[in-house]
Amino acid sequence: MADFPCPPRPSTTAALDFTPQPPVRWFQPGELVRAGVRAVLGDLFGSYADKREIQAALRPRPSQPEFDYAADGDELWLDFVADIGDGFDATYTIARLLAEPTLSLGGHETQRGRILIMGGDEVYPTATRRQYQDRSAGPYRAALPCADPARYPHLFALPGNHDWYDGLTSFLRLFAQDRWIGGWKTRQSRSYFAVRLPQRYWLWGIDIQLQADMDDPQRLYFMEAAAKLEAGDRVILCTAEPSWVRSAEGEPDGYRNLAFLQERMIRPRGAEAVLMLTGDSHHYARYQREDGGQMLVTAGGGGAFLHGTHTLPQRLELERQPWSPGSKTETFACEGRFPGARASRQAAWKIWRFPLLNWNFALMLGAFWLLLAWTLQSASLRGTRSFLEALLDHPDDVWPILRAFVEPAIYSPISVLLVTVFGAGCIGFCKARKPLFKIAVGTLHACVQLAAWLLLVWALVHLNVHQLGVELTSWTIIFLSIAEMLLIGSFVSGFLFGAYLAIASHFVPAHFDDIFSALGIEDAKNFLRLHIDREGRLTVYAVGVKDVAHDWRLAPAAAPDAPWFESASRKNVATLAKLIEKPIAIPRGGGWSSG
Numbered sequence: 001m002a003d004f005p006c007p008p009r010p011s012t013t014a015a016l017d018f019t020p021q022p023p024v025r026w027f028q029p030g031e032l033v034r035a036g037v038r039a040v041l042g043d044l045f046g047s048y049a050d051k052r053e054i055q056a057a058l059r060p061r062p063s064q065p066e067f068d069y070a071a072d073g074d075e076l077w078l079d080f081v082a083d084i085g086d087g088f089d090a091t092y093t094i095a096r097l098l099a100e101p102t103l104s105l106g107g108h109e110t111q112r113g114r115i116l117i118m119g120g121d122e123v124y125p126t127a128t129r130r131q132y133q134d135r136s137a138g139p140y141r142a143a144l145p146c147a148d149p150a151r152y153p154h155l156f157a158l159p160g161n162h163d164w165y166d167g168l169t170s171f172l173r174l175f176a177q178d179r180w181i182g183g184w185k186t187r188q189s190r191s192y193f194a195v196r197l198p199q200r201y202w203l204w205g206i207d208i209q210l211q212a213d214m215d216d217p218q219r220l221y222f223m224e225a226a227a228k229l230e231a232g233d234r235v236i237l238c239t240a241e242p243s244w245v246r247s248a249e250g251e252p253d254g255y256r257n258l259a260f261l262q263e264r265m266i267r268p269r270g271a272e273a274v275l276m277l278t279g280d281s282h283h284y285a286r287y288q289r290e291d292g293g294q295m296l297v298t299a300g301g302g303g304a305f306l307h308g309t310h311t312l313p314q315r316l317e318l319e320r321q322p323w324s325p326g327s328k329t330e331t332f333a334c335e336g337r338f339p340g341a342r343a344s345r346q347a348a349w350k351i352w353r354f355p356l357l358n359w360n361f362a363l364m365l366g367a368f369w370l371l372l373a374w375t376l377q378s379a380s381l382r383g384t385r386s387f388l389e390a391l392l393d394h395p396d397d398v399w400p401i402l403r404a405f406v407e408p409a410i411y412s413p414i415s416v417l418l419v420t421v422f423g424a425g426c427i428g429f430c431k432a433r434k435p436l437f438k439i440a441v442g443t444l445h446a447c448v449q450l451a452a453w454l455l456l457v458w459a460l461v462h463l464n465v466h467q468l469g470v471e472l473t474s475w476t477i478i479f480l481s482i483a484e485m486l487l488i489g490s491f492v493s494g495f496l497f498g499a500y501l502a503i504a505s506h507f508v509p510a511h512f513d514d515i516f517s518a519l520g521i522e523d524a525k526n527f528l529r530l531h532i533d534r535e536g537r538l539t540v541y542a543v544g545v546k547d548v549a550h551d552w553r554l555a556p557a558a559a560p561d562a563p564w565f566e567s568a569s570r571k572n573v574a575t576l577a578k579l580i581e582k583p584i585a586i587p588r589g590g591g592w593s594s595g
Contacts, residue, residue, distance in 0.1 A: 018138025082279020147183030231270025354498025362494025
């Protein structure tokens with residue numbers, strides 16, 4: 001390759017310039033703490049760390065289209081992928097398919113995209129140089145080490161909320177400095193872009209982050225891009241979150257910006273945004289306007305854990321000008337989803353395995369239960385009888401058992417603090433929008449957990465003393481109680497937490513995201529392949545991968561430009577790719593149709 005030759009093939013994993021990573025476990029205690037800190041810092045300092053105005057000042061707005069592919073030919077292939085930088089197996093599986101020169105999809109021969117669009121969240125969980133290398137750039141470089149110097153593919157990326165955690169510092173270093181990521185070369189100079197495509201199509205990548213604001217340099221950038229539109233032009237809009245679904249769920253701010261772009265910049269020029277693409281939700285979902293015009297597609301299956309589809313609204317009512325009274329409303333219907341609603345619902349019920357899938361989180365709850373019992377027992381030793389002795393005196397009477405908990409707690413500030421913190425945590429975790437409902441649901445969850453803890457302590461003390469014959473004042477009871485609470489208590493508390501998610505999600509749908517993040521399903525991935533042909537038709541191929549490969553092995557003896565890893569059980573990895581639904585096409589003069 002002329003300006004980027006094929007790198008030496010690694011013969012061992014130690015020779016790799018990245019470390020393959022396991023999937024992020026979002027319910028690990030350490031990750032929960034880091035996520036909370038990132039959220040707080042993002043809210044407090046995110047706007048001050050916004051580098052979009054700086055990058056705009058360093059790179060003046062071009063007088064011509066910044067990127068022009070119209071002169072490259074009458075047709076063009078593009079790929080779209082989002083939410084990629086998680087576990088190696090899923091991320092590399094999708095990267096390998098994107099790197100294939102051709103893919104046969106349901107009898108349709110498709111080509112690797114001349115342009116690869118990454119639609120947000122290029123790394124998890126944090127946007128650091130090391131994480132980008134290990135979870136994104138490294139796997140993609142291994143999938144396509146180099147490419148034909150005459151037709152190497154170009155790469156454009158949008159930042160998602162995880163890319164924004166450091167104010168775009170790492171994102172801009174990787175994607176906005178003409179760097180090579182394997183055989184793909186980055187082209188953009190900012191976190192947003194406007195690209196002219198053949199057959200009077202345009203590709204706009206919108207960076208709407210930091211509570212859905214659009215900075216002034218970006219607004220001016222797209223105003224100048226809009227000035228180049230002509231009547232009959234068609235725009236493919238890419239954004240980092242499915243704001244159309246968020247709008248239907250009561251969060252309209254994100255969609256306001258997209259509506260502004262369409263109503264104030266695109267439609268006044270006689271052009272039309274025929275297709276909107278996004279990620280952020282880790283599934284495939286396609287909404288079609290009732291008149292067969294605009295199509296809204298979520299394709300966030302590039303590697304991150306699966307999000308369910310069974311809670312998606314079947315219909316969307318979106319205002320064309322949500323900032324104006326009496327604005328026209330457009331109706332969209334959900335025409336495709338992957339996985340299907342039934343499969344998604346069945347997967348969600350696996351949350352009953354929560355303590356097994358998230359054992360370290362359950363262990364944290366069990367440790368909390370142990371600490372609470374320990375502090376109550378220690379505080380009660382100064383009285384006439386201890387907490388555990390009071391439980392032994394009342395084998396089957398509820399109110400004395402409850403009193404045995406309340407009385408020593410009154411004289412134990414640490415116990416009161418622990419219970420208060422636990423209750424506040426349960427309330428804070430509840431994602432209900434209405435404050436009173438949030439408090440009620442969170443408090444009920446905390447009460448159920450504490451009631452189960454008290455019942456378990458009562459059962460264990462009777463088991464140890466009456467059945468096993470252990471003296472209540474011996475050292476044996478201490479070590480036995482620690483082991484029992486960490487094992488049994490962890491399982492019970494973890495099971496109750498999973499039960500809370502399973503039940504509360506029916507009243508607080510936002511908890512379905514917690515269910516799927518707890519399950520951490522690596523399969524059911526997807527990406528999009530788009531084709532603008534010589535007749536001016538735009539066709540969308542929705543590509544699904546039911547099961548990702550987990551048996552990747554280095555192939556040191558392969559050709560210099562071959563992928564570094566191959567699946568041990570598959571000679572042809574391309575067979576993993578299947579069409580989710582029939583290709584969707586829009587001819588030059590009409591609406592979308594499947595065929």
